[in-house]
Amino acid sequence: MVAETLKELYEETLSAAPTSFEAGELFTHVTGVKPLDADTRPAEPKQRQQLETLLKRRGGGYPLQYLLGEWEFYSLPFKVGPGVLIPRQDTETLVDAALGALRTMAVPEPQVLDLCSGSGCVAIAVKHEHPAAAVTAQEFSPEAYSYLTQNIALNGLEITPHLSDLREYTHPVPVDLIVSNPPYIPQSQFRDLQAEVGFEPLAALDGGEDGLYYFRAIARRFKEQLRPGGALLLEIGMEQEEEVAAILRENNFERITFHKDLNGIVRVVESHSPIKGTSLS
Ligand SMILES: C[S@@+](CC[C@H](N)C(=O)[O-])C[C@H]1O[C@@H](n2cnc3c(N)ncnc32)[C@H](O)[C@@H]1O
Structure with a gap:
């Protein structure tokens, strides 16, 4: 019929x-x-x-979100399609933790850097909720970057996008808060991923052999770019918290805490660069 x-x-x-x-x-x-x-x-x-x-x-198995071309994150609209990771609800935990850290530090116009910005969902949600922040959104894939700039315009916010490899990026001034949801899936787990994930860019998922490659790269490169006492917030995969905390400690980060998502799974590791002359850990 x-x-x-x-x-x-x-x-x-x-x-x-x-x-x-x-x-x-x-x-x-x-x-x-x-x-x-x-x-x-x-x-x-x-x-x-x-x-x-x-x-x-x-x-x-083609993702619903790509078919619709738009998806909501933190109650804001985002253009999505092949070449960019679909914003996940779990990542709202990273935004909540970032907003909490900004409230605690109470810097009037904080410098915020979102590494691995993809669609820009984290940078855009943080800027939307904390308009006084000077937000930079950094991403290295040209396809994802094109969604990032479209989404900044779609949400009508003043955010500086930057197309670069984080392993070479240097922020022009000391940063108060770095947030990142980097690729963190261990290569051994690729075969177990849902069919839909196979349509998303590999570069958004591939965390190297043990899934920790980008946590090491970020901790090493950006410890010098945070101002003393500045915060680093990293989204992690299931059960990566202890290994990520160890990487952070090796790089002199202090005051390490964990934030859980709505399912009670640790999803974000928060840490701070040392305040010179003190050890608060
Ligand atoms: C897990 S996705 C996160 C995207 C977005 N922040 C989110 O939460 O939906 C990781 C992002 O990191 C980007 N990426 C991978 N390697 C990178 C590198 N070396 N430098 C900068 N960005 C990178 C990928 O293109 C992808 O957009």
């Missing part, structure tokens, strides 16, 4: 989509109509074809 009305088209979508949430998102994306408002108005053949194509791609 061919769907003649919007209601029938929604029902068809519902039976083909993996979940009712996804059916609703795809249906609204194509028709501009919410599922609850799908009535006896005629469905256009073009809408049917478009939905068929999207559902087929989704069936092959």
Whole structure:
């Protein structure tokens, strides 16, 4: 049976989509109509074809977020597509921890640096919630960088984007707060990842053999770029907290604390550069 009305088209979508949430998102994306408002108005053949194509791609594991082209993070809109990591809800823990650190340090116009910025979700959410911060968003993939600049414009915020490799980046002034969600998946785990993740850029995921490559690189290079007492906040993978804390200690970071995500999993490691002449750890 061919769907003649919007209601029938929604029902068809519902039976083909993996979940009712996804059916609703795809249906609204194509028709501009919410599922609850799908009535006896005629469905256009073009809408049917478009939905068929999207559902087929989704069936092959292509991420819903890439099909929609936009996704929400910290209640803000972000353009997403091939070449950029999809913002994850877990990463909101990093934003919460960053905002907490900014409140505690109470610097009037803090310098904030987001390394490995990708879509810009962390930098943009922090700037949105803490407008006085001077935020730089650093990213090395040209594809991701193009989403980063689009998302800064989409959210109408003043953020400095920087296309570079973090292993060579030097911030022009001492930084109060560095945040980063770097690639942290150990290469041995690549085979176990969900099908969807295979469509996301490898450079956003690959944390080297043990998953810790970028934590070492960031701790080594950026300990000198934080002002004394400045904070470094790193998103980590499951059960990486002790190893990451050890790397931070080796690089003289102090006052190491852990922040848990909504599932009770340690997701962020917070640490501080030493205040000269004291040891607070
Ligand atoms: C896990 S993703 C995080 C993206 C975004 N911050 C988020 O939370 O959704 C890691 C990002 O680091 C970038 N990246 C990988 N290696 C890098 C390097 N050497 N220098 C700078 N960025 C790098 C990747 O392109 C990717 O966008």
